[in-house]
Amino acid sequence: MRPEFSKQRFPEHGENFHRFDPRRLIPVSIRRALHRRFGHPEISQFFTSNPEWTPPPGVFGELYAKHTGRMVIKWVHYLPIYDQLFERYRAGMPESMPARPIRMLEIGVMRGGSLDLWRSYFGPEATIFGIDIDRACAALDTPENPVRIGSQADPEFLKRVVAEMGGIDIVLDDGSHIAGHQRASLDVLLPLLSEGGLYVIEDTQCSYWASYGGGLRRPGQIVEVAKSMVDGLSKWSYRGPIGKRAKFASDEIESITFFDSVVAFRKAKRRIPSAQVAGGAEEERRAWNLSERKN
Numbered sequence: 001m002r003p004e005f006s007k008q009r010f011p012e013h014g015e016n017f018h019r020f021d022p023r024r025l026i027p028v029s030i031r032r033a034l035h036r037r038f039g040h041p042e043i044s045q046f047f048t049s050n051p052e053w054t055p056p057p058g059v060f061g062e063l064y065a066k067h068t069g070r071m072v073i074k075w076v077h078y079l080p081i082y083d084q085l086f087e088r089y090r091a092g093m094p095e096s097m098p099a100r101p102i103r104m105l106e107i108g109v110m111r112g113g114s115l116d117l118w119r120s121y122f123g124p125e126a127t128i129f130g131i132d133i134d135r136a137c138a139a140l141d142t143p144e145n146p147v148r149i150g151s152q153a154d155p156e157f158l159k160r161v162v163a164e165m166g167g168i169d170i171v172l173d174d175g176s177h178i179a180g181h182q183r184a185s186l187d188v189l190l191p192l193l194s195e196g197g198l199y200v201i202e203d204t205q206c207s208y209w210a211s212y213g214g215g216l217r218r219p220g221q222i223v224e225v226a227k228s229m230v231d232g233l234s235k236w237s238y239r240g241p242i243g244k245r246a247k248f249a250s251d252e253i254e255s256i257t258f259f260d261s262v263v264a265f266r267k268a269k270r271r272i273p274s275a276q277v278a279g280g281a282e283e284e285r286r287a288w289n290l291s292e293r294k295n
């Protein structure tokens with residue numbers, strides 16, 4: 001029997017497919033057969049609820065293990081990744097002087113459990129908004145963790161939410177996991193991030209699954225989009241055309257970090273790099289001072 005988790009997501013995605021998708025022209029029975037043959041492995045086998053479970057070391061893992069409120073499901077290997085990515089923001093935005101509390105948007109609220117976790121992680125001063133396309137999530141809206149209803153693929157909705165937040169430092173995209181939606185959010189929100197901000201997309205394993213508009217090295221899936229932006233990071237090292245997202249990276253992205261099923265972009269204005277000689281004898285140092293050379 002197909003487990004509940006897969007049933008929820010395969011193949012129609014219900015309200016997730018609010019835009020026209022040509023795959024919907026293929027009858028569901030054929031899509032199901034194609035998915036059985038070429039789709040992702042049965043991932044529900046990895047879902048557990050083990051009372052003996054101990055978290056990996058780290059602040060987020062500890063909070064997660066202690067969490068008793070609204071339900072949340074996270075892949076265990078994300079817990080230390082969250083610490084690696086987000087710990088520097090716990091005391092506020094490192095770039096602002098004096099440090100101010102962070103403003104975070106989580107795309108995909110579901111039961112609200114992860115909003116609670118982010119609140120515990122970033123503290124009472126942080127601004128933490130959630131958005132979800134599911135109208136039922138409106139019931140989770142509180143002054144502490146506002147929830148707004150709309151699609152992550154709707155640029156005007158995203159801009160309105162960011163304006164209400166008073167700006168944005170961190171995005172966590174845990175929404176539909178559909179390539180077109182992920183791209184739409186990235187294109188709107190990445191430019192809106194503050195200096196030093198972080199944009200994290202999780203569950204990028206879906207990029208490899210046809211049922212999410214993905215496939216191995218399929219153009220347009222979000223891991224491929226992120227890979228294409230990597231060329232922008234060293235743009236001064238070569239000549240040649242690059243796409244508009246890579247161009248954006250060449251001006252505004254400091255790093256793109258790939259993990260298993262998570263990609264993170266850190267925003268920071270780029271400068272032409274310079275090297276500085278240290279140590280050595282005066283003669284050597286002068287020989288390496290290229291700016292003093294005639295040609």
Ligand SMILES: C[S@@+](CC[C@H](N)C(=O)[O-])C[C@H]1O[C@@H](n2cnc3c(N)ncnc32)[C@H](O)[C@@H]1O
Pocket residue numbers: 015016071072073106107108109110111112113114131132133134150151152153174175176181
């Ligand atoms: C994986 S769940 C989010 C789980 C939550 N972040 C957590 O960790 O508990 C994905 C959520 O994304 C929402 N969603 C699906 N399509 C969306 C869209 N186009 N825009 C915004 N949210 C969407 C779903 O309704 C669902 O609640």
